[in-house]
Amino acid sequence: MRTAFKVIVEWINVKAQAGSAFLKGIIMFLFAIVVFARASYQLFTGATPEVVLMSTVGVVALLANLFCLLLLTRHRKDNLNMSSVWLCSRNDIIANTSVLVAAGLIFLTHSPLPDLAIGLLLTFIFAKSAGQVLSQSWKEMRQA
Template sequence: MSAKCCGTPIQVAPGYSRALWIALAVNGGMFVVEVVAGLFAGSLSLQADALDFLGDAGNYALSLWAASRALGVRARVATVKGVTMGLFGLWVLGRAVLSLAGGELPHAEVMGATGVVALIANLAVAVLLYRYRDGDSNMRSVWLCTRNDALGNLAVLLAAGGVLAFGSRWPDLLVAVLISGLALVSAVQVLAQARREQRQSRASG
């Protein structure tokens, strides 16, 4: 596919759209799995990861729409995604702070089993998208979402081990905060690159 910006064709890397469709399907399915498991297990880190899957599914859908459009359009879409990632991070952080007052001990076994399934799913998506990680802000935001998911899954597994080993909900809360931090850092990176590309688009227009 291609589009035009100032008369210059914009080429989409071969296979990118197909990879995004696969990523969209995987993330939509894993959102359902993790939100059910997170509520059943009473795990904030699983619920945070589930919401991350939902946000990523939306991001992949936006990326499919914007893939062949002009640089300025793709930069604006990346800005929307960056803001969404930032809001997600703030929401998870707020939930973690509110949960400090107390709550039930999460089910470590459910957390661990769900975390393994989610990690396998995200690693498969990461392999598909790895070659596109150094593209424009739109492609980079997609890669960062995928990378964050895999890191979040590893952290959920560590949280499950911590809950099981220490009989405490603190590992679950700490991982929820870690996931929110990853989302906030990535949001800043995507927004900064999108702003540069918007300036570039205006300068060349």
């Protein structure tokens, strides 16, 4: 009886982790859409982002996300859920670094084009990561 109960609990745990990772994948994909929409908006309005605000928020967010990634790194292969959380943190660091690069390029060129280029790059990275998480979590949900 204990073995059957243990199997049921493990099955529920795998389902919950896969479901949580699937939800994170959807959120990551929605974030990719938002970044693309913002980059498109920037393209059509031609507005140059505020460099000081971009830099300040970028540095604070980068420091926070580096700390989180450091804490998560040793657990990234524990299960699908931890892997997807680590992937989100890694993407956040890529985004923070990219925002800082864009801010520097905007400062030098006085053009909104670096922001647009970074936005399109981040759209690709977030969509690709979302696809990986959605695919893996869907597979685990079906197998459980």
